[in-house]
Amino acid sequence: MRTSQLLAVALALVAGTQSGTAQYWFIDTFDTSASLAYYHVDRYAPSVFTNAFFDGSDRLQLTVNGSAPTSGTGSIQGMKRLTDTGALWGNGLTTGYSLDFYVDPAWADDSKAQLVSFWSQLKVNPADVGSDYYWPNLSYWSKTDNTATFLVYPTNTVALGDFAEVSLPLGFTAGWHTITYLMESDGNYWYVDGSLLYKDTYYYADIYKPTAVETVIIQGRNYGTNYNIYADNVQTIPEPSALILVAGGAGALLFVYRRRRRSGTTR
Ligand SMILES: [Ca+2]
Numbered sequence: 537m538r539t540s541q542l543l544a545v546a547l548a549l550v551a552g553t554q555s556g557t558a559q560y561w562f563i564d565t566f567d568t569s570a571s572l573a574y575y576h577v578d579r580y581a582p583s584v585f586t587n588a589f590f591d592g593s594d595r596l597q598l599t600v601n602g603s604a605p606t607s608g609t610g611s612i613q614g615m616k617r618l619t620d621t622g623a624l625w626g627n628g629l630t631t632g633y634s635l636d637f638y639v640d641p642a643w644a645d646d647s648k649a650q651l652v653s654f655w656s657q658l659k660v661n662p663a664d665v666g667s668d669y670y671w672p673n674l675s676y677w678s679k680t681d682n683t684a685t686f687l688v689y690p691t692n693t694v695a696l697g698d699f700a701e702v703s704l705p706l707g708f709t710a711g712w713h714t715i716t717y718l719m720e721s722d723g724n725y726w727y728v729d730g731s732l733l734y735k736d737t738y739y740y741a742d743i744y745k746p747t748a749v750e751t752v753i754i755q756g757r758n759y760g761t762n763y764n765i766y767a768d769n770v771q772t773i774p775e776p777s778a779l780i781l782v783a784g785g786a787g788a789l790l791f792v793y794r795r796r797r798r799s800g801t802t803r
């Protein structure tokens with residue numbers, strides 16, 4: 537199948553998810569302020585949450601309030617993406633999301649910390665019991681020693697314990713990157729720019745089965761200074777296999793296309 541045909545099929549699949557099913561699909565481009573209405577404060581409010589022209593397009597801008605608390609819940613500043621009625625997605629079928637985020641080149645040598653963090657909340661069946669709820673997370677962390685890493689907060693905390701560092705992909709540079717999160721039957725998959733960065737398994741999978749992604753939270757952490765987080769094209773992935781093509785955008789499409797080429801199944 538030609539790449540253009542692949543895209544057409546994928547777009548048709550997405551169109552089909554928007555009517556007559558319980559799947560919840562959206563894309564927030566932040567090209568107008570309309571997308572902002574879906575976002576609600578999670579923990580502590582950032583000082584700015586708006587759409588702004590940045591780096592050639594209209595983006596989401598979240599400014600971490602450096603005057604806020606620097607420890608505890610008050611240091612965690614984020615916005616949660618809900619439905620148009622302010623609810624969790626809650627449809628049982630949305631299994632991932634992707635978004636673009638910006639790594640500011642100035643962060644690399646300013647001897648200050650910045651954290652750009654993305655949380656999923658997974659619906660669990662049977663219903664979760666307190667802390668058994670799944671909260672997979674991927675964060676980009678610029679440290680005060682001017683090194684940087686990704687952080688993951690796995691669902692399998694029994695195996696990994698807590699946040700764990702995952703090295704940046706080879707050749708990772710400042711600028712825009714695409715993150716894709718997929719909830720699969722055997723665990724969480726995090727892709728960066730179309731390549732798998734990290735996977736973890738569900739510890740309680742045999743008892744509390746995750747069934748859907750219910751929200752995405754875009755979050756910064758206050759280290760005592762203001763900094764801007766920019767994101768764009770926040771979108772859900774209704775089905776894990778076919779729709780990664782669309783949800784990841786052209787980058788994911790090419791990724792899959794290349795993978796097919798490598799495996800000799802290009803048609
Ligand atoms: Ca945009």
Ligand SMILES: [Ca+2]
Nearest residue numbers: 643648649678
């Ligand atoms: Ca820094």
